[in-house]
Amino acid sequence: MIRIQGLTVKYDDLVAVRSVDLHVPAGTVFGLVGPNGAGKTSMMRAIAGLLVPAEGHCTVAGVDVQEDPVAVHRMIGYMPDFFGVYDHLLVWEYLEFFGELYGMSGSSLRRRIEEVLEITDLQIKTDSEIGGLSRGMKQRLCLARAMVHEPQVLLLDEPASGVDPRGRYEIRRLIDRLGEIGKTVLVSSHILPELSDICDMIGIMEKGNLVAHGSMDDIAAELGAYRILTIHILDSKAETVPGVLAGFEHLHDIEVAGDTVHATLTDDPEALAELLQRLINAGIRIGGIQEQRAELEDLFLQLTRGELA
Amino acid sequence: MAQLVNKPLLKKELRQALRGHGALIAQNVYLIAFFVIAVAAASSHLIFSTALAWRAGSAAFWAVMMTQAVLAIVVIPGATASVMTTEHEQKTYDTLASTPLTSSHIIWSKMLGYFVISGSIMVVSVPIGAACFLLGGVPLAPALLSLVVLCGAIAFATALGVYCSTLAKRTAAAVPKAVCAGLVVLLLFGMVGQGAPVLGAVSPLGAMNFLSREQPVPVFNLAVPVWLASLLFWAVAVLALAEAGVQRIQHLPHQRLWGVRWRVLLLFAMLAFAALGSVQALGETATPGCAGGACCGTGGDTDPEKVPQALAIFAAIIGHVLVALVPLFAAGLLTPLDKRRIAGEKTKDYSIWERMFGLSLDAGARYVMLLALLTLVIALLGMLLWGGEVFGDHWDAIVLGFVPIFAAVWALSMGTRIIGFCAWPRSDFGRKLVCVLLFGALILVSVCPAYVLARDVDEPTFASELSLTPVLAAGVVSAFHISLFEAESAAMKALTEWVPMPVITTVLYVALGILFLLAKRRMRQIWIRRQAAAQVSPPLPEDTHPAPSTPDA
Ligand SMILES: Nc1ncnc2c1ncn2[C@@H]1O[C@H](COP(=O)(O)OP(=O)(O)OP(=O)(O)O)[C@@H](O)[C@H]1O
Numbered sequence A: 001m002i003r004i005q006g007l008t009v010k011y012d013d014l015v016a017v018r019s020v021d022l023h024v025p026a027g028t029v030f031g032l033v034g035p036n037g038a039g040k041t042s043m044m045r046a047i048a049g050l051l052v053p054a055e056g057h058c059t060v061a062g063v064d065v066q067e068d069p070v071a072v073h074r075m076i077g078y079m080p081d082f083f084g085v086y087d088h089l090l091v092w093e094y095l096e097f098f099g100e101l102y103g104m105s106g107s108s109l110r111r112r113i114e115e116v117l118e119i120t121d122l123q124i125k126t127d128s129e130i131g132g133l134s135r136g137m138k139q140r141l142c143l144a145r146a147m148v149h150e151p152q153v154l155l156l157d158e159p160a161s162g163v164d165p166r167g168r169y170e171i172r173r174l175i176d177r178l179g180e181i182g183k184t185v186l187v188s189s190h191i192l193p194e195l196s197d198i199c200d201m202i203g204i205m206e207k208g209n210l211v212a213h214g215s216m217d218d219i220a221a222e223l224g225a226y227r228i229l230t231i232h233i234l235d236s237k238a239e240t241v242p243g244v245l246a247g248f249e250h251l252h253d254i255e256v257a258g259d260t261v262h263a264t265l266t267d268d269p270e271a272l273a274e275l276l277q278r279l280i281n282a283g284i285r286i287g288g289i290q291e292q293r294a295e296l297e298d299l300f301l302q303l304t305r306g307e308l309a
Numbered sequence B: 001m002a003q004l005v006n007k008p009l010l011k012k013e014l015r016q017a018l019r020g021h022g023a024l025i026a027q028n029v030y031l032i033a034f035f036v037i038a039v040a041a042a043s044s045h046l047i048f049s050t051a052l053a054w055r056a057g058s059a060a061f062w063a064v065m066m067t068q069a070v071l072a073i074v075v076i077p078g079a080t081a082s083v084m085t086t087e088h089e090q091k092t093y094d095t096l097a098s099t100p101l102t103s104s105h106i107i108w109s110k111m112l113g114y115f116v117i118s119g120s121i122m123v124v125s126v127p128i129g130a131a132c133f134l135l136g137g138v139p140l141a142p143a144l145l146s147l148v149v150l151c152g153a154i155a156f157a158t159a160l161g162v163y164c165s166t167l168a169k170r171t172a173a174a175v176p177k178a179v180c181a182g183l184v185v186l187l188l189f190g191m192v193g194q195g196a197p198v199l200g201a202v203s204p205l206g207a208m209n210f211l212s213r214e215q216p217v218p219v220f221n222l223a224v225p226v227w228l229a230s231l232l233f234w235a236v237a238v239l240a241l242a243e244a245g246v247q248r249i250q251h252l253p254h255q256r257l258w259g260v261r262w263r264v265l266l267l268f269a270m271l272a273f274a275a276l277g278s279v280q281a282l283g284e285t286a287t288p289g290c291a292g293g294a295c296c297g298t299g300g301d302t303d304p305e306k307v308p309q310a311l312a313i314f315a316a317i318i319g320h321v322l323v324a325l326v327p328l329f330a331a332g333l334l335t336p337l338d339k340r341r342i343a344g345e346k347t348k349d350y351s352i353w354e355r356m357f358g359l360s361l362d363a364g365a366r367y368v369m370l371l372a373l374l375t376l377v378i379a380l381l382g383m384l385l386w387g388g389e390v391f392g393d394h395w396d397a398i399v400l401g402f403v404p405i406f407a408a409v410w411a412l413s414m415g416t417r418i419i420g421f422c423a424w425p426r427s428d429f430g431r432k433l434v435c436v437l438l439f440g441a442l443i444l445v446s447v448c449p450a451y452v453l454a455r456d457v458d459e460p461t462f463a464s465e466l467s468l469t470p471v472l473a474a475g476v477v478s479a480f481h482i483s484l485f486e487a488e489s490a491a492m493k494a495l496t497e498w499v500p501m502p503v504i505t506t507v508l509y510v511a512l513g514i515l516f517l518l519a520k521r522r523m524r525q526i527w528i529r530r531q532a533a534a535q536v537s538p539p540l541p542e543d544t545h546p547a548p549s550t551p552d553a
């Protein structure tokens, strides 16, 4: 649905995005993660046709953004990271304005406005002046605005910043639901765990480079991430385990505590199979296995060194 | 039309602007103000005799229409200059730009919206106009046509404001640009129109003047109804401004460059046209600077003897407009280079304008400078081509007229730098206000000698008109005085027997500039000392806040 080829964005001499290639298939929720200044906003703006890239192309549903921005704008709903709202309009007027910009009108528009207000939990504010809404409410209104014309593609730049924990949860659930009904969503955040359970795919950016992208598992494997196994050994044979596993290349660390063994292993199904095979071959009986994956936070920190672009 | 104007956007602009009591109050104040103007204009005629009621009607009607026309050009650009900048300031621009709207939609819808809003405020004066109508003395056709002309002026003023709004990201930067541009148009067309009736007639004031006399405009050898000339001109101007605005918001750098060249070319063409117009008009008549072109004939041959004189007057008028605008621009020019130099910038990074005047000039100020240089070139070129032997007699009038003008610009910009260095007033707005007030006072002071000098010039109309555009009237008038009119003023003769008047004026302004320069030096030292003190003293409480680092997950 969204295809980016060799995208480079420059502000004078500063390269904000460096020849990024990316494909987001239709119906995917794609999370873009990176520290401040990584180039997330720049990339989104390029896709939304709000800036002219120095090199490369972005296409949405096969339409080049630079060639036909109006056609692309019809398909997308863009929520900027910093945005404003027209303080003197009423909430419904604001949504009506944007709905009409996309060619909607009459009762279908009115129904849609009610829908998005319900989704974003703003019904009670329908007739309020926007100037009187709280920051989080404005954030939700902007999200409602991005959805009012039922776009196929949503570009959400940090949609949850400034929203209370409950609101964050709701926004996550909303994005999840958008994914379920087949929308393509590109959502950015600084916080990886916030995205990991709702996103089908993740891209990690740093200093303008897309350092990794794919499903969570793919990224973990690609990074040589590890998992920690807690193995419960029967027959008091725990002491012998380190001996049995000596020389096993996927094993990073091993520790024995009573009847349990803590083994740190490469995050690879093959490695686990091999380990179990070795133990069983050595006649060691296993009472139970608990697995603990490397924390997402660790992963993120491992990938990004926190340097600003 | 649907290609250009987007209905929802239009609706939104109207909703936003007309919400609240602002529009209602504006309309009422407007109504009362114009009622007062109409009564004042009518009363002088009514006092004498009721038989003169028709004159009172006519006077009141045209007073109202002319004031409105001038008001439109002066106020509307400033009021609409925030149209695009507030979208940037409120950060609503990105959301708007990511919808299917095109840049044409945005510019044209906003222009139409604000045209309607400005128009709706002005519409309240229609009852006053109708009342004047009852007194008699206002023929129907010119009265209706004056409304057409007014609409044209409003459309132009709105387009100008919206265009200026695309030139800046902040309202504070766009408004002075728009107001200056409106004043340039009014002054340029009004004053150049003194010499070139073709241009004078399209100025709203000139057009109303022509209409009230039911007089056609002489366009070279044709007589054109003034409303047609005016409307055509404004329509072209609106189209050009809208197109320029549309180009500005397409984020395409190469088009912008072309836009600047195009505008400079247009400026040059306009000036050349105005110069030609002056030559044509003045070549035919004996009286230079006839008001509103009222005394211009149509047709006839141009007297080559008078060409250089016409060009000299033209150049002098432009020069006056330029100097009258300096304080206005100065108000927008409060970024002294020295602050930037202290901040580590190198002198070679500055543009030629910045090095000349010691200020970072914005686009508007650069245009004024350009205007002055272009006028000078046109005037000299024209004299070279047409002047023949008389050229030798008059070139010094122009050159000597311009030297004091540049001296004044220099002096005033030095003054601006002082205010730039003062920490008082604290706010940007306050400093700008002080700037305008100070320079306004300076101008007032120089009006007096200018008027005294001008009073003695042979041509009373010309003299009084020149003294209306102040500051350096003295310099330029004297240049004319010596070279063109050779008046019999005893005071002038006594003075200029020894030193030419422009030299005196230049010396005066250079002295003033040096005085400002010295004051600026002092201010700079104080500023540097204060900066140094701020660095060693403990940081201000605001700086000691811990960086907000806790993620709000
Ligand atoms: N308008 C601009 N002009 C100049 N440089 C810019 C502009 N916008 C962004 N940059 C620079 O481009 C780089 C990438 O910025 P961008 O806003 O895309 O990052 P981001 O990942 O969205 O950061 P954040 O998480 O802070 O929102 C930064 O170094 C920033 O300084």
Ligand SMILES: [Mg+2]
Pocket: A040, A041, A042, A081, A157
């Ligand atoms: Mg960002």
